[in-house]
Amino acid sequence: MTKIHIIGLGLLGGSFALAIQRAKPDWIITGHDNNPGHLQEALVAGMISEHKVIPDKDTDVVILSTPVDSLYPLLTQTLDHVGTNTLIMDFGSTKAKICQQMADHPKRAQYLAVHPIAGTENSGPKAAVEDLFDGKVLIICEMEKTNLHLKGLAYDIFEVLNMKLRFMEPHDHDLHLAFVSHLSHISSFVLGKTVLDKMQDEKNIFDMAGSGFASTVRLAKSSPEMWAPIFLENKINMLEALDSYIRHLTAFRDKIAQDDVQGLFGEMREANKIRDILDLEK
Structure with missing residues (x-):
């Protein structure tokens, strides 16, 4: 048995x-x-x-x-x-x-x-x-x-x-997971906090949030007791992932500030390539 x-x-x-x-x-x-x-x-x-x-x-x-x-x-x-x-x-x-x-x-x-x-x-x-x-x-x-x-x-x-x-290998596992899993959780937590800081009226958030927001912020409902130790345990890889993410986010912000339409198109078209990768799994 x-x-x-x-x-x-x-x-x-x-x-x-x-x-x-x-x-x-x-x-x-x-x-x-x-x-x-x-x-x-x-x-x-x-x-x-x-x-x-x-x-x-x-x-x-x-x-x-x-x-x-x-x-x-x-x-x-x-x-x-x-x-x-x-x-x-x-x-x-x-x-x-x-x-x-x-x-x-x-x-x-x-x-x-x-x-x-x-x-x-x-x-x-x-x-x-x-x-x-x-x-x-x-x-x-x-x-x-x-x-x-x-x-x-x-x-x-x-x-x-x-x-x-x-x-x-363990190191490769932690590096890849930092980018494809752990970073997305941090992004979701921070997006949720950003919206809550700016929109104190819960009814406005509920009424105005579409499916895009709901799917993007979904992971912010995850357990802090589970995820805080993961971020710290994978600290070196997490900092690398966050630094890269912040650089891309800053570049995107700068193109908006500069009314750089072509630059924004280019950034988003480049990001669209992820669709081809994800579609392979369907």
């Missing part, structure tokens, strides 16, 4: 539990969350069959789905407790630091660094959906450092979830 333990029963952890339940109803899923409210919601929703702070020693797979600044101590603590046949995976959005910290750990072979490119702006167990991972990309880092047998079990799970596997 396969046993899964999930630490962190929010959007990702909860959605993983629901997906496994749908695909493997005979598997045993236990879990823990430091938020008592989230834990209760997960139990009521049936995401886990039993609450356990610490997984059983014979647990097959432990999933860590907590803020990135909590992952390393949680990972080492869990590795110290479980048996030699237990695999531990984390769902963190940064990988370079934790992989470096784990480099010389005596149980390094029982750890697999993964990052599911899946999520929404919502958080908590109530935001979980059973098809969140379906067809989504899963990035795996340093797969060669994980025990072959344990890695095989992980691949079986990824196949059950219908995920597309991609392999990257």
Whole structure:
């Protein structure tokens, strides 16, 4: 009987539990969350069959789905407790630091660094959906450092979830995610704050905001508890991404100030090229 333990029963952890339940109803899923409210919601929703702070020693797979600044101590603590046949995976959005910290750990072979490119702006167990991972990309880092047998079990799970596997080095993962994911969250947070600073009348925001604003600012609803640690954990890459973004934003502003119509056309036509890339995924 396969046993899964999930630490962190929010959007990702909860959605993983629901997906496994749908695909493997005979598997045993236990879990823990430091938020008592989230834990209760997960139990009521049936995401886990039993609450356990610490997984059983014979647990097959432990999933860590907590803020990135909590992952390393949680990972080492869990590795110290479980048996030699237990695999531990984390769902963190940064990988370079934790992989470096784990480099010389005596149980390094029982750890697999993964990052599911899946999520929404919502958080908590109530935001979980059973098809969140379906067809989504899963990035795996340093797969060669994980025990072959344990890695095989992980691949079986990824196949059950219908995920597309991609392999990257931890540093490359963090650099690319800084530009294509983390920066967009900062942009959304700052746009939301800018509008709130200027438009104190909530009714005006509601009445005048179109679908473009709603889609652009959607990520501003994301959890600060999750995203602040990501920005700091990926600090060097985030600063590079922000510096580049600010340069482009300043150049765009200057063209507006100078009534540079052709310059604005050129900037936007250049940005339009992103459409060709994104359309390839449809």
